Amino acid sequence: MRKGEPFHIATGLPESEICAAEDAKNFAPEVSWFTFCCDYVRDHWPDIAAKTRDGITDGLATATLAMLGSDRDRPSDEDLRTAIRWAMIPRNAEVEPPVDLARSIDWLKAHSRPVADLQDAKLADQVAKQVTRLLDGSLAASDTARRRRRALNTAMEYAVTEGILPRNPLTELKRKRVAKNDTVDPRVLVNPEQARELLVAITYVGSWDRARGRRLQAFFGTMYYAGCRPSECVGLRAADCHLPETGWGRLMFDETLPVVSKQWTDHGKRHDPRGLKQREREAVRPVPIPPVLVQMLRLHLEEFGEAEGGRVFGNERRKPIGASTYSRVWEEARELALTPAQVLSPLGGRPYDLRHSCLTGWLNAGVPPAEVARRAGNSVEVLYRRYAGCLDGQEDAVNRRIEAALE
Incomplete structure (x- = not known):
C-alpha cells in the first residue's frame, strides 16, 4: 500500500513478490557453496592481484563456516577454513589434496549447502555475521571485517549474474551502520628528534658483520x-634514484613489491610486482x-651495493626484503631508542607510522x-580524511578567528 x-x-501477494517467486523457479539449487566458491575464484584469478586473491579466499572461507x-563428524573450523582456501586455488584443481586436508575437503563437498539457500534471510544474516568473527x-x-564483507558481497553479485540467485541477499539485510574511522591516530606519530633517535638505534640492531x-x-x-610506503621502498631501483x-x-617510484604468501602468486615467490597503489601500471x-636522505642512500649503496634486480634494498642474500624482516628490526630499534613507557x-x-609522521610533518x-x-x-x-586529526599548531589561530567573529 x-x-x-x-x-x-x-494469491494476495504484491506483484514484485510474484515476480520473485517466478524467478526462483529458474535457479540452480544443485550448485553447492563449495563448488560456487571454487568456480568464482577460478573465473577471477587471472585478473586480480595476489593480495586480492588472499582477501577474497579469506572472506569466502570464513563465510563457509555458516x-x-x-x-x-565435522572437522574443526580451522581445518575446514584451510581446506577450502586450498581448494579454491585453481592450480590445485588437478592435483590430489594433501593428506591432512583430504578429509576436510571431502566433508565440505558432501555437506556444503546450496547457494540458493541464501534466499532465506535468516541464513543470509548468519553468513553476514560469520565474516565479522574470528x-x-x-x-x-x-x-x-570490512574486507571480508566486500569479498562476500562481490561473490553474491557474481551469483546473481550467473543466475544462481535472483538478487543479492546481503542488500536486504538490516545492518547497523558504523562510520568508518580510517583517520591516523596522533599517538603513533614520531617527531623529528624521535625519528633521528630511531634511525640511529636501527644501526645497533644485530651484529656488525651481519648488519x-x-x-x-x-x-x-x-x-x-x-613519505613512501614499505612496498614502494622494497621496489625502489638504484637507477631511479638521482643522488x-x-x-x-x-x-x-613506478613499482611496488607487496609481500604475500607464495600460494597466491603465479610465480611462486612472496613478492608480487605491481604498479603504484590505485594507479595505472x-x-x-x-x-x-x-x-x-640523499647522503643516507649514497652511503647505503657504497657499503652494500645493489640488491637483486638493481634494487636499492635487499637482505643478506641480496633478495627483496620481507615484511617480517624489517618489522623485527623495527621492534628491536624501538626498545633501544624509546623510553619503557613509550x-x-x-x-x-x-614502520608504516614513519610515513604517517612524514606526511603530517609536511602538512604542519x-x-x-x-x-x-x-x-x-x-x-x-x-x-584530509586520514590526517585531519594530526594537524597541529592551528588551534590558536582558529580560536582567535572565532573570538573575533563573536565580538
Whole structure:
C-alpha cells in the first residue's frame, strides 16, 4: 500500500513478490557453496592481484563456516577454513589434496549447502555475521571485517549474474551502520628528534658483520623523509634514484613489491610486482628528497651495493626484503631508542607510522595539501580524511578567528 503497488488477485501477494517467486523457479539449487566458491575464484584469478586473491579466499572461507548443512563428524573450523582456501586455488584443481586436508575437503563437498539457500534471510544474516568473527568467536578487526564483507558481497553479485540467485541477499539485510574511522591516530606519530633517535638505534640492531640493522637504516629513512610506503621502498631501483653530492635529490617510484604468501602468486615467490597503489601500471611518481636522505642512500649503496634486480634494498642474500624482516628490526630499534613507557605506547608502533609522521610533518610545515598528496601518491580527499586529526599548531589561530567573529 505504501508503494502503491497492485496485488495479485489469486494469491494476495504484491506483484514484485510474484515476480520473485517466478524467478526462483529458474535457479540452480544443485550448485553447492563449495563448488560456487571454487568456480568464482577460478573465473577471477587471472585478473586480480595476489593480495586480492588472499582477501577474497579469506572472506569466502570464513563465510563457509555458516554454509554447512550438518555438524556430524565435522572437522574443526580451522581445518575446514584451510581446506577450502586450498581448494579454491585453481592450480590445485588437478592435483590430489594433501593428506591432512583430504578429509576436510571431502566433508565440505558432501555437506556444503546450496547457494540458493541464501534466499532465506535468516541464513543470509548468519553468513553476514560469520565474516565479522574470528575462529574463536570474537569480533574481527574492523578492516578485516570490512574486507571480508566486500569479498562476500562481490561473490553474491557474481551469483546473481550467473543466475544462481535472483538478487543479492546481503542488500536486504538490516545492518547497523558504523562510520568508518580510517583517520591516523596522533599517538603513533614520531617527531623529528624521535625519528633521528630511531634511525640511529636501527644501526645497533644485530651484529656488525651481519648488519641486520645497518642494512635497513636507509630503508626506514626513505619512508620517513620521502613519505613512501614499505612496498614502494622494497621496489625502489638504484637507477631511479638521482643522488647528487650536494643539495636535494629525487626518487622515481613506478613499482611496488607487496609481500604475500607464495600460494597466491603465479610465480611462486612472496613478492608480487605491481604498479603504484590505485594507479595505472605505467604510472610514475617523482618525489624530491632532502639532502639528509640523499647522503643516507649514497652511503647505503657504497657499503652494500645493489640488491637483486638493481634494487636499492635487499637482505643478506641480496633478495627483496620481507615484511617480517624489517618489522623485527623495527621492534628491536624501538626498545633501544624509546623510553619503557613509550615502548608500551602506540608511538611509532609500526614502520608504516614513519610515513604517517612524514606526511603530517609536511602538512604542519605549510606544504600545500595538493603537493603533499602528489608526493605521497594519495588524493587530497584521502589526505584530509586520514590526517585531519594530526594537524597541529592551528588551534590558536582558529580560536582567535572565532573570538573575533563573536565580538
